[in-house]
Amino acid sequence: GEDVEQSLFLSVREGDSSVINCTYTDSSSTYLYWYKQEPGAGLQLLTYIFSNMDMKQDQRLTVLLNKKDKHLSLRIADTQTGDSAIYFCAEYAGNNRKLIWGLGTSLAVNP
Amino acid sequence: DTGVSQDPRHKITKRGQNVTFRCDPISEHNRLYWYRQTLGQGPEFLTYFQNEAQLEKSRLLSDRFSAERPKGSFSTLEIQRTEQGDSAMYLCASSGGLGGGPYNEQFFGPGTRLTVL
Numbered sequence: 001g002e003d004v005e006q007s008l009f010l011s012v013r014e015g016d017s018s019v020i021n022c023t024y025t026d027s028s029s030t031y032l033y034w035y036k037q038e039p040g041a042g043l044q045l046l047t048y049i050f051s052n053m054d055m056k057q058d059q060r061l062t063v064l065l066n067k068k069d070k071h072l073s074l075r076i077a078d079t080q081t082g083d084s085a086i087y088f089c090a091e092y093a094g095n096n097r098k099l100i101w102g103l104g105t106s107l108a109v110n111p
Numbered sequence: 112d113t114g115v116s117q118d119p120r121h122k123i124t125k126r127g128q129n130v131t132f133r134c135d136p137i138s139e140h141n142r143l144y145w146y147r148q149t150l151g152q153g154p155e156f157l158t159y160f161q162n163e164a165q166l167e168k169s170r171l172l173s174d175r176f177s178a179e180r181p182k183g184s185f186s187t188l189e190i191q192r193t194e195q196g197d198s199a200m201y202l203c204a205s206s207g208g209l210g211g212g213p214y215n216e217q218f219f220g221p222g223t224r225l226t227v228l
Binding site: 004033041042043044045048088090098099100101102103104 | 115144151152153154155156159167202204216217218219220221222
């Protein structure tokens with residue numbers, strides 16, 4: 001079956017790195033995404049990784065994919081208070097063209 | 112085009128009433144999705160359209176729910192005989208092209224928050 005799991009909460013100090021983890025079950029997933037949701041705002045795509053990649057870096061964001069273990073992580077370097085939000089991991093299984101979502105990790109950044 | 116828009120942003124209704132929400136996708140996008148999100152949960156897929164064709168419906172979408180996209184542009188989601196359990200944020204997303212781009216990015220609207228009293 002399809003399932004995406006994430007830890008629910010993460011608290012870090014401003015300037016530290018944050019690492020948000022996600023596991024998924026569908027080995028046919030083609031793309032894996034990280035979305036950010038701020039209070040009262042819509043979901044915003046942060047970054048994505050294609051399933052044949054191991055790592056992707058985009059400014060302060062680093063995505064690591066371990067396809068064997070079906071484990072995805074998002075590292076935010078030099079975390080800022082503006083990074084406080086809920087971060088959702090989602091997998092795209094192309095055969096049914098929908099995103100399967102985790103419950104979201106609530107990141108709190110303390111000054 | 113400023114992105115995906117949804118109307119209304121908030122809706123309060125009494126149990127048993129019907130409600131209808133509208134989504135206007137990004138104009139060149141041919142795929143449109145409806146999701147439902149409750150507090151502390153990730154979005155749950157409800158249904159998706161490619162152009163005007165409704166290609167998939169989740170089991171979550173009971174027969175009280177109906178979605179349409181008559182001309183392949185905007186879409187409506189109607190809930191009949193609302194129940195308190197229908198209270199949630201209803202999210203619309205769109206994505207573009209037959210292949211949806213290299214990463215099939217779904218662009219989300221701000222959502223319609225439904226409260227059923």
